[in-house]
Amino acid sequence: MISGLTLGERQTAVCLSLALLVLGVIFAGAGQGDPLGVHGFIIAAYAVVVMGAVITGYYAPAPGADRLTQYYDDPTKFGIIVAMLWAIFGMFVGDWVAWLLAYPDMTFDAAWASFGRLRPVHTTGVIFGFGGNALIATSYHVVQRTSRARLPDQLSPWVVLIGYNLFCLLAVSGYLIGITQSKEYAEPEWYADILLVIVWVTYFLLYIRTLARRQEPHIYVANWYYMAFILVVAVLHIVNNLAVPVSLTEAKSYSLFAGVQDAMTQWWYGHNAVAFFLTAGFLGMMYYYLPKRAGRPIYSYRMSIVGFWGITFFYMWAGSHHLHYTALPLWVQNLGMTFSVMLLVPSWIAAGNALMTLNGAWTRVRDDATLRFMAMAAVFYGLSTFEGSFMAIRPVNSLSHYTDWTIGHVHAGTLGWVSMIVFGTFYSLVPWMWKVERMYSRKLVEWHFWLAMAGTLIYVFAMWNSGIIQGLMWRTYNDGGTLAYSFVDSLVAMHPYYIARAVGGFLFFLGPVIGLYNILMTIRLSRETAGTGIAEMPVVALKAGE
Amino acid sequence: MSVEKRDPHTGYLTTGHDWNGIEELNTPVPKVIYICLGLAFAFALIYWLLMPAFPLGLTYTKGLLGVSQHSLIDADLQQAQTDQQTVTSKIATLSVDEVRADAGLMHYVRATAVPIFGDNCAACHGIDAKGGPGYPNLTDNSWLWGGDADAVLETLRVGVNDEQHDDTRVSQMLAFGRDGMLDRNALLSVVTYVQSLSKPDAGTVEAIGAGREVFAANCASCHGEKGAGSIELGAPDLTDSVWLYGGDTQSVFNTVYNGRTGVMPSWEARLSDVDRKILATYVLSLGEAGQ
Numbered sequence: 145m146i147s148g149l150t151l152g153e154r155q156t157a158v159c160l161s162l163a164l165l166v167l168g169v170i171f172a173g174a175g176q177g178d179p180l181g182v183h184g185f186i187i188a189a190y191a192v193v194v195m196g197a198v199i200t201g202y203y204a205p206a207p208g209a210d211r212l213t214q215y216y217d218d219p220t221k222f223g224i225i226v227a228m229l230w231a232i233f234g235m236f237v238g239d240w241v242a243w244l245l246a247y248p249d250m251t252f253d254a255a256w257a258s259f260g261r262l263r264p265v266h267t268t269g270v271i272f273g274f275g276g277n278a279l280i281a282t283s284y285h286v287v288q289r290t291s292r293a294r295l296p297d298q299l300s301p302w303v304v305l306i307g308y309n310l311f312c313l314l315a316v317s318g319y320l321i322g323i324t325q326s327k328e329y330a331e332p333e334w335y336a337d338i339l340l341v342i343v344w345v346t347y348f349l350l351y352i353r354t355l356a357r358r359q360e361p362h363i364y365v366a367n368w369y370y371m372a373f374i375l376v377v378a379v380l381h382i383v384n385n386l387a388v389p390v391s392l393t394e395a396k397s398y399s400l401f402a403g404v405q406d407a408m409t410q411w412w413y414g415h416n417a418v419a420f421f422l423t424a425g426f427l428g429m430m431y432y433y434l435p436k437r438a439g440r441p442i443y444s445y446r447m448s449i450v451g452f453w454g455i456t457f458f459y460m461w462a463g464s465h466h467l468h469y470t471a472l473p474l475w476v477q478n479l480g481m482t483f484s485v486m487l488l489v490p491s492w493i494a495a496g497n498a499l500m501t502l503n504g505a506w507t508r509v510r511d512d513a514t515l516r517f518m519a520m521a522a523v524f525y526g527l528s529t530f531e532g533s534f535m536a537i538r539p540v541n542s543l544s545h546y547t548d549w550t551i552g553h554v555h556a557g558t559l560g561w562v563s564m565i566v567f568g569t570f571y572s573l574v575p576w577m578w579k580v581e582r583m584y585s586r587k588l589v590e591w592h593f594w595l596a597m598a599g600t601l602i603y604v605f606a607m608w609n610s611g612i613i614q615g616l617m618w619r620t621y622n623d624g625g626t627l628a629y630s631f632v633d634s635l636v637a638m639h640p641y642y643i644a645r646a647v648g649g650f651l652f653f654l655g656p657v658i659g660l661y662n663i664l665m666t667i668r669l670s671r672e673t674a675g676t677g678i679a680e681m682p683v684v685a686l687k688a689g690e
Numbered sequence: 691m692s693v694e695k696r697d698p699h700t701g702y703l704t705t706g707h708d709w710n711g712i713e714e715l716n717t718p719v720p721k722v723i724y725i726c727l728g729l730a731f732a733f734a735l736i737y738w739l740l741m742p743a744f745p746l747g748l749t750y751t752k753g754l755l756g757v758s759q760h761s762l763i764d765a766d767l768q769q770a771q772t773d774q775q776t777v778t779s780k781i782a783t784l785s786v787d788e789v790r791a792d793a794g795l796m797h798y799v800r801a802t803a804v805p806i807f808g809d810n811c812a813a814c815h816g817i818d819a820k821g822g823p824g825y826p827n828l829t830d831n832s833w834l835w836g837g838d839a840d841a842v843l844e845t846l847r848v849g850v851n852d853e854q855h856d857d858t859r860v861s862q863m864l865a866f867g868r869d870g871m872l873d874r875n876a877l878l879s880v881v882t883y884v885q886s887l888s889k890p891d892a893g894t895v896e897a898i899g900a901g902r903e904v905f906a907a908n909c910a911s912c913h914g915e916k917g918a919g920s921i922e923l924g925a926p927d928l929t930d931s932v933w934l935y936g937g938d939t940q941s942v943f944n945t946v947y948n949g950r951t952g953v954m955p956s957w958e959a960r961l962s963d964v965d966r967k968i969l970a971t972y973v974l975s976l977g978e979a980g981q
Contacts, residue, residue, distance in 0.1 A: 625773035630808020
C-alpha cells in the first residue's frame, strides 16, 4: 500500500509519524505517574508501527502517472479490514458484558473487568471502531464513484484512517485504566478529543475537495448524507467536549458546562450522534450500495430530498427526550418530544424510499443474502425509528426510561439497521475492491445473514420483555397504594432475559467472525486470479491527481 | 448526458442523472406523506399551544393548560398520600403490638414492607432477612439490641455505630490479639472456652478451665459472667448456637484477635416514622413465623 504513495507523500508520512512519536514520548515523560503517561507510551508505540510500515515500503519504485486515471482505493480496502476487526473485538466485549449482567460476579475482583469500564469499550468498539471505519472506508469509495473524481491526494485519506484508529485505541485502552470524562459516547479525555478534531477536519476538507473536483453536474444523495455526517459530527464533538484539563500533564479534565446544562449538551450530542453518526452516514451507505446491488433506480428523487432535509432538521431538536422527567425544564422536554414525533415522517420516507427501490428486485432479495442484508436493514431502520419516536412521548417514556427497553431499541437500530447495512455493503464492496467476481463463499454469507437475523431477534425480544416487565415492576402499586416490588425483585425477574440476550448477542458476534474469514478468503482468491476477475467501469474523464 | 428514461417496472421517468450506473426516478412524493407530515405538525402545534414549549428569553411560553412539571408531580404525590392516608394514619397512632393484632393492617404491612425491606435492608440482611456472616439473621428471635417493638424501632431509628446519628447505639469488641492484650495461648484457650458454652466437648477440660479464667478477666464485663451477653451493650449471647461471624475455631479466633465493630446505618433521615414502624412490625412478624 505504501508503493502507491509518491515519494513526497512517503516523506510527509515519515515526518508525520515522527511528530506523533515525539508527542508520544513527551506525554510518556511528562505524564509519569498519571494515566496520561501510559497513553504516551501507546501513542509512541503506534507511531513506531506506522513509521515502520512506511519505511519498509519507502524504497519501492514510485507509482506511475497512470495511477491518476484510477480511483484511489487502498484506504478503502484497509478500512474494510480494520472495521471487521473492530466488529469482532467490539461485539466480543459486548457479549462479555451481556454475560456479566447475567452473572455480575464475573469481574475477577479487577477494576478493568468491572461493568463500568468494559461497557464503553463495547460501545466505542462497535460504534466508533466498527461503524466509523466502515463509514470512512465506504465514503471514500462512494464519493469517488459518484463524483467521477479521484481523491485529491493520497495522504489525507491515510491521515484520517490512521489518526481515527489511534483515537479509538486511546479511547478503549483509556477506559480499561480508568480514563473517562463520564459522558456517554464521548468518554475519551481532552487530548484524544483534540486528536479527533484534527482528524475530522482533515476528513471534512478531503471530502469537500473531492466533491469540488467532481465531473458530475449534481451531487448524489449519498454524498449529502455523508457530508451531513461529517459536518455535524464535527460540530457535536467540539461543543460537547469543551473542557478544561486539570493540567497539560494529566488526563483528567472538567467540562465547561455544569448541572442540567451539561446534561442537555451531552444529550444534544448523544442523540445527534445517533442521528448523524449512526443514521445519516449509514443512509449515505444505503443510498449507494442498495440501488447498486439491486440494479434498480432510486424510487424517488423527490422523496430523497424531503427525507434528507426532514431528518437533518428535526433530529437537531430531539435530544432532550433523553431527559424527560428530570431537572430539565418542561418546555425543553416538550420541544424534544414533539420534534421526535415529527421526525418519524422523514425517517419513514427514507426507509420507504429504500424499500420501494427494491420493487422489481424482490426475487433478488430472496436469492441474494447480500441484498437481503440491506433490505432487512431498511426494515429495521423503519422499525427502530418508529420505536424511537414512540418512546420519546413523555408518558411512554415514563415506562420505558431507565429500563432495558432502551437497550432493546438501541440494538434494534445498531444490530438490525447499522450492522446489517454494513455487512450488505461489505459483501458487495469486497469483490469490487479486490476485483473478483463474487465473495469466496455465498453459503457463508447466507450463514452470516441468518445468524445476524436470529441474534437480533433474540436480543431485541429479550430486551423488550425484560424492559417492559422492569418498567411495570417499578411502577406497580399494591392495594394499599405503595410499591409492590423492590428493585431486587426486578433484577431477579430480569435474569432469564439477560441470559437470552447474551445468547442472541453471541449468535450475532459469530457473524463478523465468519464474515472476516470470508473476506480474507476472497482476497486470497483475488491473488490467485491476479485480479483479472472483473474490470471496473473505466474512469474516462478522471481529473488528474495532485 | 442528462437523458430522461422511462423505467419499465414502475412507469416513472428518471431524473436523467446517472452516478456510476445509479439512476433516480422522478416519482412524485406520495400524497400520504404530505398528509402524515401535516398530521405530525398539527399534533406538535396543538401540543405547543397547550403545554410549555418555546423559550422567550428569560421565560418561556407557559401553554394554555398552565401545567408545570412540579404541578404534575405534586398532584401525583398528593393522590398517593390520600390513597394511603386511612391505613397509614391508623398505623401511626397504634402501637406495633396493636398493629400486629389487626389482620387487615398486617396484610397492608406485609405488602408494603417487603419492597421497603428489599430496597433498604436486603443488601445486608438478605432478601429473606436471614443475614450472613457479619449481618444478623432477623428471623431467629436472637436479638443483639432487644427484640421488643420499642427496641427494634429504636435500632432502626438510630442505627448501630453510625457516626451520622448522634444517638446511635455504640458497641465495639476490642482487638484482644492485635492490640496485644492477650497472648496466643490465652487467645486459644478463651476461644475454646467460648465454643464450649454452646458445645461442651469443644476442648480439653484444662483448656476450657484456662479459658474460663481469661474470659472472666477480659470478656465478662460485656458478655456477662455466664456469657449470656447484654442487650444494653449490644454484646451477643455466646451460649446459644447463633454465631454472627461464624462459630468455627478460626472464625471465633479472628473475632477475638481483631475485634468487631458492626455498623448498621440509622434510618431516621431516610425512612418516615410510619415506614420504620411498618418495617419493625414486619421484621418482628418474621421471627414469629420462624418459631
